[in-house]
Amino acid sequence: MINTAMKTRPTPRALDTRRRIYDRALELFREKGFDQTTMRDIAAKAGVALGAAYYYFSSKEAIVLAFYHDMQEVSHESILEAMEGHKRLRDRIRVVLEKRLELLAPNRKFCDALFRHAPDTSDPLSPFSAQTRPIRERAIEHLRVAVEGGDIKVPADLKQHLPYLLWLYQMAIILFWLYDRSPRQQRTLALIEKSLGLLVGMLRLSALPLMKPLRKTMLELVDALAV
Amino acid sequence: MINTAMKTRPTPRALDTRRRIYDRALELFREKGFDQTTMRDIAAKAGVALGAAYYYFSSKEAIVLAFYHDMQEVSHESILEAMEGHKRLRDRIRVVLEKRLELLAPNRKFCDALFRHAPDTSDPLSPFSAQTRPIRERAIEHLRVAVEGGDIKVPADLKQHLPYLLWLYQMAIILFWLYDRSPRQQRTLALIEKSLGLLVGMLRLSALPLMKPLRKTMLELVDALAV
C-alpha cells in the first residue's frame, strides 16, 4: 500500500473507502484533467467528506502517484510479453515504448501531473526521487531485458548503465507524448522512429575502438549525474 | 514593457509603482524563494493593495518571467564580452554557461519557477513558448556567436541547428544547477566539464564521412521536434 496516511493494518471498510476515492478520482482526472478536478469533487463523488480523501492520500498528486505505482504493477507482464518474438534491439525498445504509451493512453489527460515536481529529486512525488525508486526499478528492468535479449553487442562498460539511460529516454518520450497535440499523437510516433534510429546507430558505433575515449567520458558523465 | 495589463502608454507614476512591485518582489523571492513569498507579502512591502500587483503582472509567475526578460537584456553584452579572447569552442561555450550561471546565481532561489510550466509549450510562461521567443532568440544568438568564432569545423548541415541544440543543452545545465545542492554547486561545474568534453568529442567525430547517415538522422530528429 503506497501513499496513505494509514499507519496500521487497515480494515476492509477502510480499503473500500480508499478504493472508492481512488477510482472516482481517476475517473474525474480522465474526464476533466488533473487541474480541473478538485478534491471536493472527488470527495463528493466518492460519498465521503473532504478530510477523508486526505486521510488516504497525503495530497492530490499522491493519488496520481498511486496510479503511477499501480500502472507499473499491472503493465509488468504485458510489456515483457510484448517483447517476446522480437529479436532486433530496435524493435524490442520500440515495443516497450509503444506498449507503455498504449497503457498510459486512457489517462493521458492527467499524467502530466507526475512531471510537475520532477526536477526536484528531493520531492517524494518526483519520478526521480528515492521514494519512487521501487517503481522506477521496475521500469528499468524492462529495458534491461530489452537490451539482454537484443541483437546488438554493447560494450560491457556501457551495457551496465544502458538500461537506466534508456529509462531516461523513455521518460523523455512520455513527456513529449503528454504534450503532443498532433492527431493521434503522430508526432510522438515519428519521434520514436527517428530517435530509435539515432540510438541504435550510436550504439553500433559505440563498439568501435575509436569510440573508447568518448564512451569513457560519457560514462563518467553518467556517474557524475547519478551520485 | 513585458507582461503587464497596462493597455495604454503608462504614466510615470504607474511606472514607479510597477517598478516598486517588481523590485520588492524580487527581493522577497531572493530571500524566501518563490513559493514562500505571497502576493500579499509583495503588495504589502511595495506599499500597494493586493489588486495593484495584478494590475501590473498577470500572475505571480509573470513577475519571474519579467525577470527572465530583463536578465537576458542585461546579460547580453557581458556574455559576448566574456567570450572575447577565447578561441577554442570548448572554452567559448564554457564561458557562456558559466557567465549565465554567475548572473543567475543571486536569484537561484526562485528561478526554478521558470521551469514550472516548461513542458507545456502552449503556456505563455514556458521558456519554450511562442511568447517567450524573443527572449529565447537572444540566448541562442550567444551560442551562435560561440560556434562561429570557435576553432572546430562543423559540417554545414549541423551548423545550422547547432546553436539551438546548444541552447537546449544550456537549459538542461541550468535546470541541473537550480537543484544542485552540493556545496558551491560543484557538481554542476563537474557536469559542465564532462559534458563539454563529450560534446566537443562528438562534434569532432561528426565531421567524419562515416557519420554522414547518423548526422542526417539526427537532423531529421531535430526537425521533427521543432515542427
Added chain:
DNA sequence: ATTATATTTCGAACGTGTTCAACTCGGAGG
C-alpha cells in the same frame, strides 16, 4: 457488557493565487 483504545470520518477553518466591481484622483477640455 462495559470501558478503553484505536481507527476512520467529518467539516469548519486557514492560507494563497486570482478576480472584479467600485472607488480615487490627476489632468484635459470647457
Added chain:
DNA sequence: CCTCCGAGTTGAACACGTTCGAAATATAAT
C-alpha cells in the same frame, strides 16, 4: 475654477489545496 474621463488603486470575495481537532465508529481489554 469646475467637470468628467479613464488610468490607477482598492480590498472584499472566490476557489481550491490542505490542516486539524473533534465526533463517530470499530476493535480490544477487562
